[in-house]
Amino acid sequence: MGVEAVDDYTVRISLSESVPYFTELVAHQIFRLVPRKVIEQYGARWTDEANIVTSGAFKLKSWKPYSEVVAERNPMYWDASSVRLDEIHFYTSTDQPTTMNLYKVGSADAVVSHSVPSAWLDVVRPKKDYMDAAEAAITYILINVTQPPMNDLRVRRAFNMSIDKINYAKARKITKPLSAFTPEGIFAGYSQPKGEGYDPDVARKLFGEAGYPVTQKPDGTYQCEKFPAEDVKFSFPTHSSNRALAEFMQAQWKQNLGITIMLSNLESKTYLAARSKLDYKGFALGIWGADYMDPTTFLNLFRTRGGENGSGWWDQKYVDLLDEANHTIDAQKRYALLAKAEQHLLDAQPMIPIETLAVNWVKKPYVKGLYPNPACLFAWKFVYIERDAAKWDYGTPSLTD
Amino acid sequence: MRGNAGAFHYRCYGSTLTIEKKKSAIRTGSRQQTGHAGLYRLKMLRFIFRRLIITIPTILVVITVTWGLIRLAPGNFYTGDKALPKAIEQNIREKYGLDRPWHEQYLRTMGQILRLDFGTSLKYEGKSVNEIIARSLPVSATVGILAYLLALIVGITVGSIAALKQNSKWDYASMTLAMLGISIPNFVLGPILVLFFSLTLYWLPPSRWDGFPSKSVILPVFTLSAIYMAYIARLTRAGMLEVLRSDYIRTARSKGLSETQIVIRHALRGGLLPVVSYTGPALAFLLTGTVVVERLFVLPGLGNYFIQATLNRDEPLIVGIVAFISMTLLTMNLLVDIAYGYLDPRIRQ
Numbered sequence: 001m002g003v004e005a006v007d008d009y010t011v012r013i014s015l016s017e018s019v020p021y022f023t024e025l026v027a028h029q030i031f032r033l034v035p036r037k038v039i040e041q042y043g044a045r046w047t048d049e050a051n052i053v054t055s056g057a058f059k060l061k062s063w064k065p066y067s068e069v070v071a072e073r074n075p076m077y078w079d080a081s082s083v084r085l086d087e088i089h090f091y092t093s094t095d096q097p098t099t100m101n102l103y104k105v106g107s108a109d110a111v112v113s114h115s116v117p118s119a120w121l122d123v124v125r126p127k128k129d130y131m132d133a134a135e136a137a138i139t140y141i142l143i144n145v146t147q148p149p150m151n152d153l154r155v156r157r158a159f160n161m162s163i164d165k166i167n168y169a170k171a172r173k174i175t176k177p178l179s180a181f182t183p184e185g186i187f188a189g190y191s192q193p194k195g196e197g198y199d200p201d202v203a204r205k206l207f208g209e210a211g212y213p214v215t216q217k218p219d220g221t222y223q224c225e226k227f228p229a230e231d232v233k234f235s236f237p238t239h240s241s242n243r244a245l246a247e248f249m250q251a252q253w254k255q256n257l258g259i260t261i262m263l264s265n266l267e268s269k270t271y272l273a274a275r276s277k278l279d280y281k282g283f284a285l286g287i288w289g290a291d292y293m294d295p296t297t298f299l300n301l302f303r304t305r306g307g308e309n310g311s312g313w314w315d316q317k318y319v320d321l322l323d324e325a326n327h328t329i330d331a332q333k334r335y336a337l338l339a340k341a342e343q344h345l346l347d348a349q350p351m352i353p354i355e356t357l358a359v360n361w362v363k364k365p366y367v368k369g370l371y372p373n374p375a376c377l378f379a380w381k382f383v384y385i386e387r388d389a390a391k392w393d394y395g396t397p398s399l400t401d
Numbered sequence: 402m403r404g405n406a407g408a409f410h411y412r413c414y415g416s417t418l419t420i421e422k423k424k425s426a427i428r429t430g431s432r433q434q435t436g437h438a439g440l441y442r443l444k445m446l447r448f449i450f451r452r453l454i455i456t457i458p459t460i461l462v463v464i465t466v467t468w469g470l471i472r473l474a475p476g477n478f479y480t481g482d483k484a485l486p487k488a489i490e491q492n493i494r495e496k497y498g499l500d501r502p503w504h505e506q507y508l509r510t511m512g513q514i515l516r517l518d519f520g521t522s523l524k525y526e527g528k529s530v531n532e533i534i535a536r537s538l539p540v541s542a543t544v545g546i547l548a549y550l551l552a553l554i555v556g557i558t559v560g561s562i563a564a565l566k567q568n569s570k571w572d573y574a575s576m577t578l579a580m581l582g583i584s585i586p587n588f589v590l591g592p593i594l595v596l597f598f599s600l601t602l603y604w605l606p607p608s609r610w611d612g613f614p615s616k617s618v619i620l621p622v623f624t625l626s627a628i629y630m631a632y633i634a635r636l637t638r639a640g641m642l643e644v645l646r647s648d649y650i651r652t653a654r655s656k657g658l659s660e661t662q663i664v665i666r667h668a669l670r671g672g673l674l675p676v677v678s679y680t681g682p683a684l685a686f687l688l689t690g691t692v693v694v695e696r697l698f699v700l701p702g703l704g705n706y707f708i709q710a711t712l713n714r715d716e717p718l719i720v721g722i723v724a725f726i727s728m729t730l731l732t733m734n735l736l737v738d739i740a741y742g743y744l745d746p747r748i749r750q
Contacts, residue, residue, distance in 0.1 A: 047526065065533065066706060094696060098607070105607055268712065270474070270475040307484020
């Protein structure tokens with residue numbers, strides 16, 4: 001990839017291969033244009049309020065780490081006249097209830113992306129404040145395929161097939177069950193392959209074939225004495241919602257396969273370090289959000305052996321399929337090849353897909369131009385505060401009514 | 402020695418001694434002071450010097466242990482969901498000197514600290530640790546000092562009333578409240594107060610810091626203060642009850658002094674003795690930030706930065722804050738000890 005500044009207002013980017021999602025890609029913050037002169041002059045301090053030069057609709061006014069970022073209208077912006085807000089205050093928040101409290105008392109006009117705790121959903125969802133949308137993000141469970149018994153594909157399939165994901169999504173209230181590795185209903189025109197669904201009978205059969213027969217006890221519950229449950233654990237980063245997920249899976253496996261998988265929670269960085277080194281037994285939780293709007297942002301996770309792959313599974317055929325797709329210029333054909341790659345991944349089952357996530361948040365009825373979207377990107381230049389109450393959002397009562 | 406009861410407690414401490422030792426001890430003490438002023442000053446200097454000699458290695462040990470623990474913790478400041486390509490990781494390690502042998506890194510960190518320059522935050526490029534401390538300390542200190550004052554005023558008042566009206570409904574009510582205050586942890590008390598005063602009555606903001614003075618100060622200060630308030634109330638009550646039964650109070654009564662005079666002049670001074678030894682160290686803790694309350698109310702104070710820095714593995718910030726807090730704590734302890742030394746001749750010896 002080559003980037004050159006043609007003149008003061010033009011940048012030319014040349015690509016070495018076709019990238020159909022390129023315009024989506026440059027929406028990512030990594031592609032922001034930065035002023036070379038300013039960086040050379042101030043070094044690490046170029047991001048200070050006094051030094052920073054940006055080209056967006058808003059510019060940095062003040063920044064207090066862990067507390068607040070204030071952005072103000074940028075008069076040098078090319079479309080400055082259509083920017084409606086003078087200032088936006090972004091607050092740092094630690095947890096959902098604290099954020100929602102700020103909203104409820106009116107200290108915040110909108111709390112975007114993932115702000116409504118699941119315990120509040122039934123109360124908040126009917127209000128006109130509430131917004132939600134499917135998100136380009138998934139939850140999945142990684143499997144360490146390098147160690148027995150999880151190196152056996154039949155065992156991995158059995159674990160997948162003994163999870164009732166539809167019921168799990170019902171309990172989560174806003175997410176959708178997922179059987180593939182790309183989020184469902186996000187990429188228009190992409191015909192996503194389907195992985196295996198909930199089928200405990202087949203799961204038990206597969207377990208038996210792998211040498212771990214599951215027998216039914218007189219009281220109707222199952223047991224599997226041969227399975228080395230001590231060699232399998234479910235690791236996840238410490239968070240209440242992660243624990244809820246892990247406990248659900250634990251209960252499903254107990255109910256359908258008759259085995260108890262121990263849970264192990266770790267501090268987030270400790271967890272990530274362990275996972276990338278395959279320093280875990282059995283299962284590890286994965287949550288992945290799209291960097292850009294294309295299936296490859298998910299499928300590429302298994303393209304490299306280490307790091308974010310986290311499963312130990314790697315297949316040259318899979319990489320070839322992805323490469324072939326990426327060298328295809330026709331968008332439809334490219335999607336078809338990507339779907340083929342995804343099917344290959346699902347057949348190998350180095351992970352168990354769980355759910356397509358969702359954004360859910362609230363805004364006051366007078367905040368206009370702010371919409372939920374799968375990438376959690378907001379066009380702040382179009383956002384404004386409606387002073388005329390007659391034009392506010394109508395509907396059911398608001399959260400503070 | 403004539404400070405009234407509400408004034409600074411070390412003075413109360415001194416006057417307590419006056420009463421307790423029936424003046425003889427202090428009189429000897431003060432004669433010693435006037436008689437051998439030079440000798441006394443020398444002893445005091447030696448005392449301070451001795452303490453300083455212990456203080457400096459203590460800080461160095463604290464910093465070294467912290468520095469080592471960060472190294473032992475898995476993960477790094479650049480660890481994220483997304484794994485970095487090897488070459489980029491190598492670049493980062495070179496840039497921050499993480500590729501150097503450990504003793505070089507250690508000496509560099511120590512050298513910085515000796516110059517009181519804690520370096521730049523790794524997570525927030527361009528923000529120096531000194532800057533972050535300078536920004537967050539006032540928040541922590543404001544909340545801490547206010548909570549301290551509130552605890553002293555309310556605690557001493559309530560404790561005194563409870564003691565003077567022992568076994569009355571006042572006594573039972575205030576001691577029940579104090580017991581609650583001690584037993585309800587602040588991470589439970591805070592949300593309950595938020596639920597009531599912010600989300601139900603809409604009187605006070607539920608979180609965030611709008612500076613001082615502002616309404617945003619009230620809930621954090623009260624939440625932080627509650628347990629100290631309760632503890633001080635109980636200490637005051639216990640101390641007062643003991644003093645009220647003593648001979649010199651009876652003497653004061655028999656001399657026909659008014660009840661107010663007895664309470665303020667004599668009983669309170671004696672009764673506050675246990676409070677004094679409790680509140681000295683408490684102030685140091687309150688000043689340097691309390692993690693729970695700052696987390697709860699999203700205050701940009703030292704405690705909150707410390708937690709964030711640890712989660713981010715932001716080494717310079719962690720070491721900087723630990724060094725700063727330990728310096729403050731040890732300095733405060735030293736000051737308290739020096740003050741005790743001045744007040745109580747027995748410690749000086």
